[in-house]
Amino acid sequence: MTNPLLAEWNTPFRIAPFDAIKDEDFAPAFTAALEEAEAEITAIAENPAPPTFANTIEALEASGAALDKVLGVFFTLAGADSNPARQALQRDFAPKLAAHSSWVTGNKALFHRIEALWRDRDALDLTAEQARVLMLTHRAFRRAGAALSGAEEEEMRAIMARLAELGTAFTQNLLADEAAWHMELAENDLDGLPDFVIDAARAAGAEKGLDGPAITLSRSLIVPFLQFSPRRDLRERAFAAWAARGAGGGDTDNRAIAAETLKLRHERAQLLGYDSFASFKLETEMAGTPEAVRDLLMRVWTPARARAEADAQILTRMMRADGVNGALEPWDWRYYAEKRRQAEHDFDEGAVKPYLQLDRMIEAAFACAQRLFGLEFRALDAPLYHPDCRAWEVTRGGEHVAVFIGDYFARPSKRSGAWCSAMRGQAKFPRVQGPVVINVCNFARGEPALLSYDDARTLFHEFGHALHQMLSDVTYESVSGTSVARDFVELPSQLFEHWLEVPEVLAEFARHAETGAPMPRALLDKVLGAATYDMGFQTVEYIASALVDLDFHDGAPPADPMARQAEVLAELGMPHAIAMRHATPHFAHVFSGDGYSSGYYSYMWSEVMDADAFASFEEAGGAFDPERAAALERHILSRGGSEEAEALYRAFRGRMPGPEALLEGRGLAG
Structure with missing residues (x-):
């Protein structure tokens, strides 16, 4: 056969x-x-x-x-x-x-x-x-x-x-580490958890073959557990497992792998005549040099760390009021930050999630793509690799554009995180072919599946990557879609996140899972108003990871990456209660391949542009301004890597931006 x-x-x-x-x-x-x-x-x-x-x-x-x-x-x-x-x-x-x-x-x-x-x-x-x-x-x-x-x-x-x-x-x-660990919960361990966390824990337990609920290392489950569980002992257990991925000893320990990887990358760069792997890697990116990357990161680090330190004092006082002595720890931060958000902003994520149904958020992303670029989505009956997957044909004006596949739920067989890939890229040579694009996420299951606001933003982010693939219009596949500089590839994805924040989008698609009622205007205002809440924490955990990545590759490789990681964090004055978003043993962006090695900074480099790019819509006719949408497709989304990234952005915006819009968008300006 x-x-x-x-x-x-x-x-x-x-x-x-x-x-x-x-x-x-x-x-x-x-x-x-x-x-x-x-x-x-x-x-x-x-x-x-x-x-x-x-x-x-x-x-x-x-x-x-x-x-x-x-x-x-x-x-x-x-x-x-x-x-x-x-x-x-x-x-x-x-x-x-x-x-x-x-x-x-x-x-x-x-x-x-x-x-x-x-x-x-x-x-x-x-x-x-x-x-x-x-x-x-x-x-x-x-x-x-x-x-x-x-x-x-x-x-x-x-x-x-x-x-x-x-x-x-x-x-x-x-x-293997993520699939192997779970923490079973007794019924009284569920006290204080919102229904959506309980439902997700029960679904996770059932998937593990357990009789009761369980917490796994899926980000969509463990993060809300750390946010809402009043049980400090369970939070500590869960956080310890989350932080220890890849560092538990035995056959799945990644620390020696990281050390050997860094050593070999340095040898590779020196063979090619470069002083360091970072110099080699960044030569072809927009940033150009390690010094340019470090300059941007430190310009944002300083105000972000100051904000985080001030927030830590407030959270520590809240912890003291609960009768807990000792230092504020990483497993405490999300819990007290959530309590503070509820108190200061009258904002409860548990009240928001019923309005963020997965299916409605998919519809919202499709609707934005239709209004901006004229794309239409029709459910497609085709053989897919897992029952969780679903597919759509993407058309414009009746003409086929692409196939889009969505795979949204967490499961033990899936690596963590979220990503977009193309099983086939767009090209016109040697024959015309439309792309087949996949978005993969790790959302918690539920009936119906409900998303956190961060989950919904992830969905829009990955769909932004998908649009970059689907709207590509070049001749050669090697420069189609997301085949661009690493610090430019996140621009379309991070830019598309902004449409989730457009009030008319939420008003139409954020509807209650049971009643179908739209999100009340007061709650919508709280969602949008809290968009920059806890941004000191979020920025610090991200930049710490980016600076460790850069340090590892900028100069001679460390013999002991874990020791060097600790030194870098100490030199930065890393707040005690905040951990790196990705510690070395589970820093898949950097060590699963060299795509983001010396390049984890690229999310922030792109954010400088995405904040400025969305501002151009607001300065024109609003989020759905047709001229700006056409310019975005003409100069960026359709062009792939067929021209230098800076030239593409200048053609779209007329200039390159500074970090001011980023600081403003993160609430860190002034």
Whole structure:
């Protein structure tokens, strides 16, 4: 029988036939597709004709289609619905893929063809996008070590293979720790918890096969438990487990993996002639240098830390009033911050959640996309990889644009966090193809599923990434969608979050799960008014992680990352009661791969732009101003990485912004 991964997919819009794919199909499909990709590369490199853009760069763009197809399915499953067989396959595939990548960039005949085109680029009569693709291809080969030879080339190859193994192990260890831990709750342990937390705990317990409720390490469950549980002993237990992920000793401990990863990244950078991995990594980002990153982070850190320290004094007094002595601890902060929010703002998240139904928030995101960009969404009946998933066809003016898949609920087989990926990117070469885009989240289950305001913001954030993929309109897939600088990729996602805060959006879609009544105006005002509440805490926990990430990669690697993490936090004057958002052993952004290594700052770099970009709507005709929406699509969402990020933003806004709008938006100005 034909392997379904390698066959033509006669499904709606060529979505992967998940119902026909078995785990045992992946290894033979991977092997066959890898061999095909290598044959295609060899044919390009050994072409006797002189190099042209068509026979070299476009040929590279068209190569590896079967491999991309297999891996698009596999990595979707490995992240969102893992199992032991898939984890074993991932461990097997990672070094082979790294070796393949090193083999491609180490192919001297191929690199010489690219070099020749780069030297003669001014005489090639290329379009702007073609010139960009040539530059990016040439740069990628040089940064991968294509100009190395001999022992240095072999060393680079070994480093990349080992880094792939380490990233896979880090991810799987973290998933194992998160899946293994739970805390069973007796009925009296539920006292003081709002109904939505109790319902989510009962659902989590049932999923674990328990008779009663349980707290797991899903962020959508553990964070509200820390917010609302009056039981300090249980909060401490839960927080300790949350903080200890990847650092519990034994086979799933990530600390040695982090140390070896940092060492190898530094060696990689030095082989390429850079002083540090941060200098190497940031060269191609908007920020450009570690110094520029540190300058932005510290400009925000100072007012944020001052706000957090002032808040800590207030929370400590509240704790004393409860008869609790000793220091305010990280497992206390969210609980007393929530009590303070209820007291000062008359704001109760438990009263808000019934108005934030998952289905209505999906409808809200779709409605905003329709008003801004004319997109329409129609439920699609197609085979998907898990019963939780649902799919929509995205059209505009009756024309197909994309397929969008949503996978929203937490489960043990899914890694933590939220993300957007494309199983297939938009392109017009070598054939026209619409993207297949997936949003994956980890929301708590319920009947109906209710979101916190932070959950709803996450949904809008990931959908902003999806819009970047869906509205892409370029020729070559290598520059489509989110294929942009790391510190630019978060602009569309963080910008789209602002539409959740538009009063008319909440007025229409924030309706009570039982009565269908709209959110009362007084409650809506409280939701919007509390948007910057506890921003000192949120900013400090984020910037601390970003600065530790930068420090790890800016200079010689630390022999003991945990010791260096403690030193960095001490140098910053990290408030005692606030923990890093992502401590080293579970810092998946940085250690599951090098996508966000030296780059966790990028959320804040993009936030400088998103605050300024949304202000341009407000300065015009409002949140749904058609001219601003058209400019956003024309200059940013449709362009992918076909031009430098700064040029795209300047075309949209006319200038680059400073951090003032960010500080204002976070309530930290003045």
